[in-house]
Amino acid sequence: MTRSRAGRILDYVWGGWGAGASLLLLTALWEAGHGAYGTLVLPSPRDTVAALWGMAEAGKVLPAVLETSRNALGGFLAATLAGGVLGAAAGASDMMRRLLQPIATLLLGIPAIAWVVLSLLWFGGTGLAVVFTVLVSTAPLIFAGTAQGVRTLDGSLRRMALSFRVPARVLLWDVYLPHMLSYLFPALAAGLALSWKVTVMAELLSGAGGIGDGLATARVQVDTEKAMGWVLAVVGLLLAVEYLLLEPIRRHLQVWRREMPGAGGTGGTGAGGF
Template sequence: MAGRFWRRFFSGERRWAALGILAVLALWEAGHRVYGDFVLPSPLATLTALGRLTLDGDLGPAILTTTRDALSGFLVATLIGSLLGGLAGRSTPLRAMLQPVATMLIGVPAIAWVVLSLLWFGGSGLAATFSVAVAVGPLVFAAATQGTRTVDGGLRMMARSFRVPLHVRLADVYLPHVLSYLLPALGAALAMSWKVAVMAELLSGAGGIGDGLAAARAEVDTARTMAWVVVVVALLLIVERLVIEPVRRYFETWRRGLPGEAP
């Protein structure tokens, strides 16, 4: 029974994902053996440091703070970027006006937004939220614009000819196509959101994982630093697997047709 469960759990893509993680751990252990504890602590030493963070009560509040900062900025960027991108994709004048602005915003380094937000908002959580939103919003805008622009013109004309209601056109014509562009961009934007949020916390000292990294750096505790890095990566993978990936699978199935239907 247990063997059947594990065979099913590690079937298909999960098997390759597990192999990828094992390869990273093997390379990590090899690097530790070459460079030693000070430069690269072993996975076991990192896990031990992670356990100490949990027992000391530092882990839970830091995770909640960073999750709030990253996801709040990500949601703001997603809402505003998708809305403006959708409108720009349908309006040539608006697209001509907004695209240079988005390009300029993308060109500003994330660390510059962090520094500016700290000057504007101080060491509050709003600084991290603003930094995330303004750093990742242009990426979402660009994907939404491209997705809206490239909706099949013949399909749109056919829907109008048959007087398909607007809400049906939005749900069955526009949305699946736009999401094929938007969802990969949201995955990249989500990853960037965590990095920018941690960066803002590290410089502001307002709590969160970034503040924990700053404290570990000050104490020259490499194992603790690696433990915080592992926490960030784990959070990103959890949110991506539980939120982005299920939505992506749903709409990919929608575009292919019902399960069992011939392509």
Template structure:
């Protein structure tokens, strides 16, 4: 509870420090507009047109339903990946034999393209939420697993022995020795898995469902509606930025205060 209060107190300062990130987004929009002027409306519509289309889409109830459905699928899958990947990876990291046996398996899983998992999930589960969630979980799981595995395997024995020599309690060992080290490995893998989940959910919806943002992108593709397609891309990118920078990044800053 105390950590949550500290996170909430630090949000205004964190938001104020976000001007650098905002400037990079504005730079990207400027480059987008430059590319529009260079290649024309069909190839790359103007940012203004895409944002107008985005506003118009928000006036429609179907768009909100698609966004909520896609958001639910991506977040649910990501939570499953973070939970199981972190726990199983840390357990595997405690045993050398298990670590050696799982590495080739994770390499195989990471090397298999998501499109192959989508096809298999469509065969196994049909066009349903299960096929989308399964694809995200099986494709993103190795990222978190490997992060947890490496974090566990690289625990500093000297630091642990020093803490034990000062008769540190088990709770202090967990919170002040083990967790900060593990978190430095886990958090980047969580962020990577989050981005992977966002990309795969759209791909899976585009091919295996008739609802969600991915399905709306499929409709825009068949109609050659580049403006709507870019508006949908903006929705997905904006959602990802909100989750990462307004939810996860403040938590990361609170946990990593020991680095200062």
């Protein structure tokens, strides 16, 4: 705790060797699978990277990645806003919770793929269909996290804060938000990962551009190398978000959450959902 920030960052980067080793092991298994089943079923890691590189040189990858990121983040932000506001209302009022909870449960129960079909019918093959799909499949998660966070706000901490006559800004920033974040963060992390997966799926079916569209084209051409190349691109995106954004925040939160219920279990953004 007393170590410098630079030391902590160095520790974090050094800890990456473990993750690197585990990824290399997976690559070795992949290579072995390639040896056993041949190129059509499982192209070698090297050919896959070459295919991705070729597509990148042709100027296809970056626009697709940007398009997918825009759709995923757009849907995620809309979901955070909607889920956050409604979740806060449900956490603060029993009546709102009774009203909204069944709807959230219902929405969670509808498979993401069904939303893709519906939104294609409603919005046509545009980016809007993708964003909408991400919104409805992610918002219930964030709704649940926010509602739980607001409902469990500690009344005695509030009383303590009021006894010191704290201004509303300090009450929000020092008392409410840190507590909320401990419930909201796992939901946000899971929601972010989910929104990427749902985006690719919706793009694949809608042909609205992005990585999903590239995958659809590779499928039509029966080009396994390109398909794997696109998978590599989306996995790279997910890993970047996970280790450059989410994991540092998670570590920061865990400094004080070590002994609290649920601490340490916040890992895993692997919410499937479809």
